[in-house]
Amino acid sequence: EAGVVQSPRYKIIEKKQPVAFWCNPISGHNTLYWYRQNLGQGPELLIRYENEEAVDDSQLPKDRFSAERLKGVDSTLKIQPAELGDSAVYLCASSNNRGGTYNEQFFGPGTRLTVL
């Protein structure tokens, strides 16, 4: 079974440029998460989707960040314009949370963003 796929793995851009990250979750997983992991820190949730619906985006900086999961499968996270402080690893995770019971989150390898 394929794991969570993310691309690109690395991205270097100049500040004020736009950037987008793509995530394909594990097949059949209805819940998708985007996390940001700053250097030396644990992941912090940016947004969580249940199918197509963003059910928790309270930590997403909405002035410059946007995300979509149009068909309830893969997802895109965008930053426009990027700032120096956005340099981090962006992690995508998925889980099967149907029925209201806990199920493990599976993480992708992440996209390492460097803003110059």
Place this chain on the structure above:
Amino acid sequence: AQSVTQLDSQVPVFEEAPVELRCNYSSSVSVYLFWYVQYPNQGLQLLLKYLSGSTLVESINGFEAEFNKSQTSFHLRKPSVHISDTAEYFCAVSRNTGGFKTIFGAGTRLFVKA
């Protein structure tokens, strides 16, 4: 709201020695507790979890953690570490209802020396 404190940012240890990575949490509701491991340039992998039942949980590669409700701790232990255990370890907490939002600690870097 939940929070997680990992008391050591780095833990150097010699191969075959025992190790303990400390984790304390705070929460006003019942929680699930987790340890994740992250190898260089990889995503996080679930190492072990406490959902309910026995307070001592074990992983397949020799790690164990014990849920201590009175001390609000979930320390990770291994009696004998290997070079291959060198990685970043994250403790995490999730409330056990309503979406299971997970809060991660800052991580502890375990460095196993030969």
